[in-house]
Amino acid sequence: AQSVAQPEDQVNVAEGNPLTVKCTYSVSGNPYLFWYVQYPNRGLQFLLKYITGDNLVKGSYGFEAEFNKSQTSFHLKKPSALVSDSALYFCAVRALSGSGNTGKLIFGQGTTLQVKP
């Protein structure tokens, strides 16, 4: 079965410090991985994705993520956190089905990032 896990419900970090939001996955075949961010009372916004190629992927707002095939992980990182980064972050993986590609995603349960001044 395909799944995504975000082991931390909340991550707290001081402004200016590096941040990491963790994600592990379980899929058959090559994983297509995504990170989204949700600000309060808003829809999800796409941050970045890994399809193939370089294991370090750069995305919006200074975020990056590192794909690690041996550890089946895709952790989100940022070198220097901002208070405005405080939000809910979701990791997602492409869902495969017998009917072929449908673009469906499986989402993790989300991690709340709190950046304190």
Next chain:
Amino acid sequence: NAGVTQTPKFQVLKTGQSMTLQCAQDMNHNSMYWYRQDPGMGLRLIYYSASEGTTDKGEVPNGYNVSRLNKREFSLRLESAAPSQTSVYFCASSERTSGGAREQYFGPGTRLTVT
């Protein structure tokens, strides 16, 4: 470009009432999705439409129906609302590729309360 729009933004229903959530996108995307978001459970797929004229069940379809009215619009209907359907509903769309590598674009959501 409005992106993905949803109406209404808020709705309160009594148990047994029906309603339709509307979604439209102006990005010429082939694929559209309906999700529900509940605390601690992430987003769960209710129904999706890979292309105009097709719809399929997702992870939690019971109690819902959908209509892909045209390429732009994808509506979600609750025929007889139940308290368990209290949730925030999101519509999303994406381009369709053979590899499934396209990101999804989300609407602002509909907050539904069933009493």
